[in-house]
Amino acid sequence: MTGDEGQVVLVATTGGHLTQLFDLAPRLPLRGPRLWVTFDGEQARTLLANERVAFVPYIGERDLAGVVRAIAHARRILDGGLGGGTPASAVISTGSGVALAFLPLAALRGIPAHYIESAARTGRPSLTGRMLRLVPGVRLYRQYPHTARGRWHYGGSVFDGFASAPLPPRPLRRAVVTLGTMDQGFRRLLERMLAILPPETEVLWQTGATPTEGLGIHGHRLLSATALAVAMREADVVIAHAGCGSALTALKAGKCPVLVPRDPQGGEVVDAHQVEIAEWLDAKGLALARHADRLTLDDLHRAAGRGVSRAAQIPEFRLAGAA
Numbered sequence: 001m002t003g004d005e006g007q008v009v010l011v012a013t014t015g016g017h018l019t020q021l022f023d024l025a026p027r028l029p030l031r032g033p034r035l036w037v038t039f040d041g042e043q044a045r046t047l048l049a050n051e052r053v054a055f056v057p058y059i060g061e062r063d064l065a066g067v068v069r070a071i072a073h074a075r076r077i078l079d080g081g082l083g084g085g086t087p088a089s090a091v092i093s094t095g096s097g098v099a100l101a102f103l104p105l106a107a108l109r110g111i112p113a114h115y116i117e118s119a120a121r122t123g124r125p126s127l128t129g130r131m132l133r134l135v136p137g138v139r140l141y142r143q144y145p146h147t148a149r150g151r152w153h154y155g156g157s158v159f160d161g162f163a164s165a166p167l168p169p170r171p172l173r174r175a176v177v178t179l180g181t182m183d184q185g186f187r188r189l190l191e192r193m194l195a196i197l198p199p200e201t202e203v204l205w206q207t208g209a210t211p212t213e214g215l216g217i218h219g220h221r222l223l224s225a226t227a228l229a230v231a232m233r234e235a236d237v238v239i240a241h242a243g244c245g246s247a248l249t250a251l252k253a254g255k256c257p258v259l260v261p262r263d264p265q266g267g268e269v270v271d272a273h274q275v276e277i278a279e280w281l282d283a284k285g286l287a288l289a290r291h292a293d294r295l296t297l298d299d300l301h302r303a304a305g306r307g308v309s310r311a312a313q314i315p316e317f318r319l320a321g322a323a
Contacts (some may be wrong), residue, residue, distance in 0.1 A: 005081070009092070012037075015182070027316050033052070037102070052085065079233075091106040091253065095115070099128055100131060120277045121147075122277060125142075159251070162251050166305060191297075194217070228249060259292055260290055261278050
């Protein structure tokens with residue numbers, strides 16, 4: 001299966017899911033024109049500036065009505081009616097809910113349909129993954145070998161090829177604090193950072209949906225993918241919620257990030273997957289996993305004292321049935 005007879009449709013929610021699929025796309029063994037399907041927004045418009053894109057209406061977390069509404073768009077796109085392309089020859093998605101509108105329909109039509117579970121899931125699959133596991137014809141992938149069982153295959157990971165090494169000590173002159181694009185707030189992390197960062201440190205605050213009233217900071221709700229990547233490269237340390245997209249962006253910028261998981265008990269995230277990914281990257285030496293209330297200035301210096309590089313050659317992501 002090469003994609004030569006039509007267009008390859010790449011489907012992902014904005015945020016970490018889109019970041020992952022964009023990183024994996026050059027490693028997919030598919031040829032032919034590509035059409036990206038995602039939600040409209042600053043991240044998508046900058047990250048996909050040189051790509052063919054079809055925007056579909058936003059689908060929230062566990063938004064069944066939004067999935068149903070998106071099926072009409074999926075029909076048109078798979079038929080080649082949006083994006084100015086030909087009918088789909090393959091569909092690949094990293095989730096989340098938008099995958100439910102596209103992959104079952106593609107499989108029903110006999111179009112190769114591939115779902116790559118987020119690298120944020122080191123244990124149990126996401127709700128999207130568990131639902132797609134029930135759909136015949138959808139090919140399923142995990143990004144960790146120990147999770148590949150049953151219908152799940154291991155094809156590779158967005159974290160392939162990264163390694164960290166010590167750097168000479170340096171002062172914390174610039175920092176990036178990023179809370180990603182999630183709908184839930186994470187004010188605890190902002191308050192902790194204000195308590196421990198040296199007052200002379202220049203900080204870029206990407207605060208997402210988190211309110212900043214009374215904190216005395218200038219927060220950017222969202223930044224373009226380019227602006228965030230540049231800010232991370234220029235920073236001495238990156239502190240992020242433990243979202244997969246934020247972690248991957250920091251690693252690609254050469255940083256060993258401090259990853260602070262959101263708390264599902266406090267309504268900051270739907271489950272404990274951020275704890276899982278933070279601890280996994282910490283065990284690999286690619287991040288420091290810390291809870292917000294126990295984060296210290298020494299932790300920031302430890303993270304700033306490590307740099308991250310990536311191998312020049314990274315293996316293909318192995319798709320089942322691909323030639």
